[in-house]
Amino acid sequence: MVECAGRCACSLSAPDHRLRAMTQEIVLYETVADSISGMISAGTLRPGERVPSVRRLSTQRRVSIATVLRAYEVLENRGLIEARPNAGFYVRHRMAAADEPSISSPPVAPRLVGISALVQEVLDSRRPDVVSFGAACPGPDHMPTAKLQRTISSIARRKPLSLTQYVLPPGNEELRRQIARKSMDFGCTLAARDIIVTHGCMEALNLCVRAVAKPGDTIALESPTYFGFLQILESLQIKALEIPTHPREGISLEALEFALDRSKIAAVIAMPNAQNPLGFTMSDENKKRLVKMLDKRGVPLIEDDVYGDLYYGDDRPLPAKAFDRSGNVMLCSSFTKTVAPGFRLGWVSPGRWHAQVQMAKFINSVGSPELLQLVVADFLASGGYDRQLRHLRRVFRDQVSHISTAIAEHFPAGTRITRPAGGFILWVELPEGCDSEELFRQALRNKISLGPGTLFSATGRYRNCIRMGCAEPWSPRVQQAIVKLGGLAQRQI
DSSP states (O other): HHHHHHHHHHHHHHHHHHHHHHHHHHHHHHHHHHHHHHHHHTTSSOOOOBOOOHHHHHHHOOOOHHHHHHHHHHHHHHTEEEEETTTEEEEEOOOOOOOOOOOOOOSSSOOOOOOHHHHHHHHHHHTTTTTSSSSOOOGGSSSSSHHHHHHOOOHHHGGGGGOOOOOOOOOOOOHHHHHHHHHHHTTOOOGGGGGGEEEEEHHHHHHHHHHHTTOOOOOOOOEEHHHHHHHHHHHHTTTEEEEEEEEETTTTTHHHHHHHHOOOOOEEEESSSSTTOOOOOHHHHHHHHHHHHHHHHOOOOEOOTTTTTBSSSSSOOOGGGGSSSSSEEEEEEEEETTTTTGGGEEEEEOOHHHHHHHHHHHHHHHHHHHHHHHHHHHHTTTTTHHHHHHHHHHHHHHHHHHHHHHHHHHTTTTOOOOOOSSSSEEEEEEEEOHHHHHHHHHHTTEEEEEEEEEGOTTOOTTTTTEEEOSSSOOOOHHHHHHHHHHHHHHHOO
């Protein structure tokens, strides 16, 4: 028995040694991670700053490179740092801790829209000397201008006729093929024949509405919603039915189902991914429910996925179109937020309304410039688009974080801020008593623009809310504008 015990002790010695080594390694990289975490908490390392390189920290702490990499992995999982391609690790910007806005509660009756005067007032505020939080359009600083210039020159030399020609609907075949290939990244299996090229996403949405609704009809949409949708309905004399919408979960499917069962609704317009202005991304389960609910009733879904590529998470969120099996979803998008706003190049996959939308495109604008379509097709095929998206996602996430933090610090107590899952837009709910239209006009006198909340409702709601575009790069000028806005809002209380 003594001999047996001796043999058992010997047999366990090797595993015990390995276990101790593993325990020591865990303690070591967690110690390194905790040390860096403490420096971030203390403000020694600030958001956006680079943390020590792997090799440098390995030398400083006298630990292996593998240990540092494990420590940085722990910090990434905690959401404290992020890896940037070919640039190292950086302290991650985090959203402000302010409360989120509450779920909306719009009136239950549809009504005609009348917001064009206010829209024009906001559009007129876009001037070079104005700090623009009212626009939802990225500036030139983040666009691949040099690459596009080279591509334009190359294509113009090889295909000089593209300078003077336009392409009839459905558009350039190579661009449509590249878009179809890209659709595999977000769960769709589109073919080039399924796609129609348009003048931006707005024309795509307009064509879809024209294909499925007529004056006097009712279209349901999220509340608050993008004012461009409301303008389309206003121009066509179509009624808007606003549906309660949660700032993180999206449109209330229960409220929508109630409305569908009690009203004649011609279509639903929605932005399931990085919605404008709330920034939410619906869960896949809710997207499936939405598609099934509408398909069952024969009500088309007009889906705006213009911000879908600008997600903050690990994976590109699926559009509702990915769950469409009957052609009931009309998917609209563009390259205006990601490549070149000035190109005004968008696209639509209109499902079973393809013929109607294609004819409407011809009637509305005949065709689209061939050169610009060839340029974007080349950009997609060369991998430039994917690189551009990686850059934009990091930039916009950081800018949204900067601005949300500044709002939480400088706006009145009780201010609520959304936590977008993508894009570059914040929805800010100010305390009761604040008037966003008056704030807009006061701010403009101080060379600051914003989007008053009433712009995003057919019923004049959200008077104490504002939409803040975060596309302008963070700078002392932007920071000072936030401080000024906070002071103006405080005076209204």
